[in-house]
Amino acid sequence: MNDVYRIIVNHPQLISFWDFAEQPGQEAVAKGPFPYPLTEMAGPIERVExxxxxAAAQVKLGQWWNLPRHACPELNFHGKDAKVTVLAWLKRENIPNRGCEAIAGMWNETEKKRQYCMFVNLNIWDSADQVCGHVSAVGGPTPGYPYCMTSAIGSTPIVKEEWHCVAFTYDGQYAKVYLDGVLDEREDFNPYLYDSGLFDGGDDGADFTVAAVHRSNEMGNFYTGAIGGLAVFKEALGEDELAKLCKITV
Structure with a gap:
């Protein structure tokens, strides 16, 4: 266990941290105060050293994890006072982009139950390959648009076949995204002013999903590549702290 691992597991604001050290076919059980289990939904997900x-999970196209909403109440961030940080270590596969790629969050587009989710390559507002933090107070599409358009979007493309630490925070006022521990500033979009809070999906809202979200009546927006860790915190961590957590290199 390295120093950053210890800091994450013992962080006072941590909800759950998945290191994906389990064998393929097993539930990925979180470390930290809430040991929520992620279930593989499209066959065993390979592990690589x-x-x-x-170890890291090597996600093939169409694979993802699910955590039912009722089983993870601490991940159900909603309301005007909602605050969250989603932090992940990714190594994107060097294949042509197939569209936006979900990393983790509670985000169901089919049933208009969007709350929060981190993506890469979101493909809105002239973006491609950057880290993105989607937030929604309405659940459905942004009024006047066919899709949800409210998102913090960085300026730097995430290079494929390299490990990078990506983060998305929301503090009730601003959504922000970070690349390798640095606020990836972009005029008008990062930080992104959004003081409306997060949608309350109710008892039948979105599940917590990793590497995909529900959209167009089926799972989609699949992430392809390695995931070496995923942590969710109940506060919006600042840049200094994220820089410390993202200093691990491979």
Missing amino acids: DGPFG
Whole structure:
């Protein structure tokens, strides 16, 4: 266990941290105060010894994890006072982009139950390959648009076949995204002013999903590549703290 791993597991604001050290076919059980189990939904997900904390999950196109909403109440961020940080270590596969790629969050587009989710390559507002933090107070599309358009979007493309630490924070006022511990500033979009809070999906709202979201009546927006760790915190961590957590290199 390295120093950053210890800091994450013992962080006072941590909800859950998944290191994906389990064998393929097993539930990925979180470390930290809430040991929520992620269930593989499209066959066993391969593990490789190539990650910031040792083993990493090698996600093929169409694979993802699910955590039912009722089983993870601490991940159900909603309301005007909602605050959250989603932090992940990614190594994107060097394949042609197939569209936006979901990393993790509670985000169901089909049933208009969007709350929060981190993506890469979101493909709105002239973006491609950057880290993005989607937020919604309405659940459905942004009024006047066919899709949800409210998102913090960075300016730097995430290079494929390299490990990078990506983060998305929301503090009730601003959504922000970070690349390798640095606020990836972009005029008008990062930081992104959004003081409306997060949608309350109710008892039948979105599940917490990793590497995909529900959209167009089926799972989609699949992430392809390695995930070496995923952590969710109940506060919007600042740049200094994220820089410390993202200093691991592989």
